[in-house]
Amino acid sequence: SFKKTLLTSLPKKQYKIIPSRLIVNGSEVEGNNKYLTERLPYCNQLTFDHNLSLFTIEFSISNFIPSNRDEMIYKLEGFSNVWNSCRNQNQITYSNLSPGQYRLIIKPANDSEEICKPYELKIRVRPPWYATGLAYILYFLIFLSFRVYFIYLIQFFLFNLFNSFS
Numbered sequence: 001s002f003k004k005t006l007l008t009s010l011p012k013k014q015y016k017i018i019p020s021r022l023i024v025n026g027s028e029v030e031g032n033n034k035y036l037t038e039r040l041p042y043c044n045q046l047t048f049d050h051n052l053s054l055f056t057i058e059f060s061i062s063n064f065i066p067s068n069r070d071e072m073i074y075k076l077e078g079f080s081n082v083w084n085s086c087r088n089q090n091q092i093t094y095s096n097l098s099p100g101q102y103r104l105i106i107k108p109a110n111d112s113e114e115i116c117k118p119y120e121l122k123i124r125v126r127p128p129w130y131a132t133g134l135a136y137i138l139y140f141l142i143f144l145s146f147r148v149y150f151i152y153l154i155q156f157f158l159f160n161l162f163n164s165f166s
Contacts, residue, residue, distance in 0.1 A: 015063035017072070017106050017119035022046070023056040045122040048097070052125065056093040059106060059119065070108035070116075076123070078102040085109070099127035 019040045022029045029035050036043050048055065061072070072086040076094060079102055086092065092104070102125070107118035129135060 013063070014114070015061055015116050017059055017061055017116065019043075019057055019059045019119065019121065021056075021058040023058070024048070024052065025054055043121075045124065047124045047126065049126055050099050050128045050131075052097065054093065054095040056091055057104070057121070058091040060090055061116075063116070070110045072106060073109045074104065074106045076102050076104050083109075097123075097125045099125045099131065 022035065022040050024035060029040075031039060035046055035048060037045065046055075059072075071088070072090070073083045074086060074092050075081060075083050078100055079094070079097065086106075092106070102123040104121045104123055105118050107113075108116050
């Protein structure tokens with residue numbers, strides 16, 4: 001007969017963390033689209049617009065032996081350097097990220113990297129159009145134009161004022 005206690009003495013075997021599902025603003029995202037360059041398990045970077053309000057990444061692990069299961073922890077570098085527990089749920093949710101570059105890392109709490117390599121996913125949140133580098137260059141050129149125009153006006157006014165006295 002089956003003896004569950006025998007499973008506890010088995011040596012730990014290598015396993016992987018596999019992202020399985022992406023949900024953005026309440027809708028599941030599949031295949032190639034504006035967020036994914038390829039299917040989620042093979043994708044190493046997500047790109048979101050600035051108006052993203054909520055996203056969830058679900059993952060699974062290829063380790064089905066209960067005695068080998070570890071608590072999974074994660075952190076989003078660039079947002080927080082604190083490791084968070086998944087609390088036996090295989091999903092991670094973030095909302096209202098500021099524009100910038102992030103790196104999501106998921107790993108088992110107790111297993112070494114030889115047993116399970118951490119899963120890493122780069123996440124980029126684009127800034128709104130008015131906060132891009134091109135917009136700042138445009139703002140600078142507008143400022144410079146106004147400054148040159150006002151200097152010209154002052155010189156013109158002083159020149160006319162000086163000529164009216166002579």
